[in-house]
Amino acid sequence: MSNRAKRITKAIKSIDAKLYAKHDGKCIRIFRESYEYRRELLNVNMHFWNIVRNDHLVMSLTDNWGVNGKPVDWGILPIMARLKALDLWNSDNLINQLWVDHEKHEKSKERSFRNNVESFLGDFRSTFAKATNDINTSSLAKTDKRRIGDKKLWQS
Numbered sequence: 001m002s003n004r005a006k007r008i009t010k011a012i013k014s015i016d017a018k019l020y021a022k023h024d025g026k027c028i029r030i031f032r033e034s035y036e037y038r039r040e041l042l043n044v045n046m047h048f049w050n051i052v053r054n055d056h057l058v059m060s061l062t063d064n065w066g067v068n069g070k071p072v073d074w075g076i077l078p079i080m081a082r083l084k085a086l087d088l089w090n091s092d093n094l095i096n097q098l099w100v101d102h103e104k105h106e107k108s109k110e111r112s113f114r115n116n117v118e119s120f121l122g123d124f125r126s127t128f129a130k131a132t133n134d135i136n137t138s139s140l141a142k143t144d145k146r147r148i149g150d151k152k153l154w155q156s
Contacts, residue, residue, distance in 0.1 A: 004028065004073075008061075011076045015083050019058065027062055027071035030083070031055040058086065 005028050008021040018033045036054045041047045062069025065082060088094060 002028075008076065008079060011080065012083060015080065015087065019083070027060055029060045030058045030079075032058050058083070 002023045005021040005023045008028060008030070009019075012019045012021065012030065016032070019030060020033065021028050021030050023029075033053065033055050035051050037049045038052050039047050040050045057067070059065045059082065060067055060069065061072060061074050061079065063072050
């Protein structure tokens with residue numbers, strides 16, 4: 001392990017004790033140590049459970065933080081910021097962020113629906129006007145039934 005990997009490991013242990021950095025020849029990668037149970041077969045009738053270390057790759061110190069990027073010598077602060085952004089377990093405002101994102105999505109859906117309805121009605125306005133062109137409205141009553149009671153309230 002290189003000195004740089006040791007310093008990074010020391011710094012990231014403050015975020016999570018299971019994180020460590022390892023230099024693999026090309027670049028430094030950050031792993032989370034974990035364990036799993038594996039069933040081992042002794043003979044035909046007997047087996048036992050073995051605990052095996054199975055570390056997971058969290059990120060690589062490359063230009064795109066992925067496995068296939070070019071190695072970049074990131075400082076401690078960008079590495080810590082990236083790890084905190086990736087850490088969903090310790091996020092205090094995760095529920096609030098999810099709720100805000102959900103509300104934005106709902107408003108966007110409502111706005112999209114309203115715009116689609118408006119554009120649909122705008123597209124078929126001329127068709128509707130042509131279809132109702134032959135209706136004779138001269139014989140219809142000109143007084144609006146909703147406005148009849150308005151005069152009584154103001155004259156008293």
